[in-house]
Amino acid sequence: MALTDALKAEFDELCKKYPHRRAGLIPALHRCQEELGGWISPETITDCAEYFELEPVEVYSVASFYPMFFLSPVGQHVVSVCRNISCDLRGAGEITSAAKKYTGAACGESSEDGHFYLEEVECQGACTNAPMMVVDGKYHEDIEPADVARILGETR
């Protein structure tokens, strides 16, 4: 999807924070992903390149560096289970298993109906409330495998 005028107006404001416009690129890519289909499409990259006066390959280079950006389409609801040490010690593996079972998706894949995208992620900074998972940006902490179906069911 193409960059909308509303987003461009928002980026005009955003870039005023910085002495150089390019600093707005990463926050802008976040907004693109939120508003333009849940991923950074080739069209988004071209449009952002034009807006920020960069080559498309520079925008691609940045977008591809950061794990929060998806460069291919993903399911409607993004489910991220932390797999790092504090969560691993308190049963993250079972959370992942429960999430796989509920969504029918493997890690790094979307469910067949396109409703979920499931991934394992590195430390989310909620270590004292492990294990945890993030659904569409919202943290669910101190969870048990039995909670997974309820939490994911809330997206229906």
Added chain:
Amino acid sequence: VTAHETYLLDRSKLADSHTLEVARADGAYGALRKVFETAMSPEDVVEEVKQSGLRGRGGAGFPTGLKWSFMPNHETDTRNRYMALNADESEPGTCKDRILMREDPHCLIEGCLIAAFAMRLDAVYVYVRGEYRLPYDRMQAALDEARAAGIVGENILGSGFSCEIHMHKGAGAYICGEETGLMESLEGKRGHPRPKPPFPASFGLWGQPTTVNNVESIFNVPFILERGAAWFRTLGTESSPGNFLCGISGHVERPGVYEVPLGISARAIVEDLAGGIWKGRSLKAWFPGGSSTGVLPADMLDTPMDHDSVKAAGSMFGTGAMIILDETASVVRSALVLARFYEHESCGQCSQCREGTEWQKQIIARLLSGRGKRGDVELLVDMSNGMFPGKTICALSDAAAIPVLAAIKHFRSEFEACVPTAEEVHA
């Protein structure tokens, strides 16, 4: 635990502590007002922070006041000056800064403004990891409230001093917590750390003088200015004054973020505050300050939690985030979980780190799967020793090598037990 004086989390216990109304009623911005009303000079403020002995809480423990004093003389160097507040909290085990931003954003803003006054800054950028939505939103809302009240922006509290604070969202890369990686990322680029020198104070954001400080470091500043460096030194130890936020996670009964004085014994944190090892089990191993600090065995739990003592024990204080492994945990598995992490987070610029983290992951995975070869443990040691010190642009390579070496040093037999014997191989 004997009762100790607290200050860091006191306000956060009040209802709606994140709002300007509640924070102000509790004394927020009193330190900033004191700086202005007692006509302290920027140099006086730097000196007070130096005298306090405050050491950075982001991992390296560098003296904050000294770091501030590295900023160039404003009369001979008239370039713009910035601070990047490092809120990219991503060191596994560490989750203290999110509480400060979420529950007491006004204290953090006050600390930023005092730092800005002391270093004569033009602007402060708060770089928050992209995943921290609620802490980001709370900080943004607090900034909006403060700006409307004349506390941020032009002519702050009628003092004539002006400074902007801007929120900035990262996108999930551990390396952006490294100060030069953070600056590259803030400029809208890949988070590739820069070779040093030049150091940020001379060539930072957009090539201008910049200081990068951790959230908890700056959070301490209003208390130091309000109550004085001498008061601060009544807490903690001679070389590591003050309190710190100890996040304790893993196999304890009550994981959590606890405010304790530096120098408290690790045992007091585990046994008294965190309720001991969970399920009635005993302790096997513990990381003193995040995943990049070498793991220590159970018999070193009486180590005092301060920079010098943990260093003397052969590890590092780091972020003060303790990760606890009980007797049933596999040290080899934890080493794999961390090796996988560092391999994922290596930015790829330096071969020692890019290749080293990949090989660490492969060898540990091979050991854990029972397909290890004779000599694998020695290979892992040799390879990890080749990754540091000072061989790469930044310290991620060190951070990957150190925990593996420490795990083998203290738990070598556990690694060697993963290598099948000749009989097992032939069977």
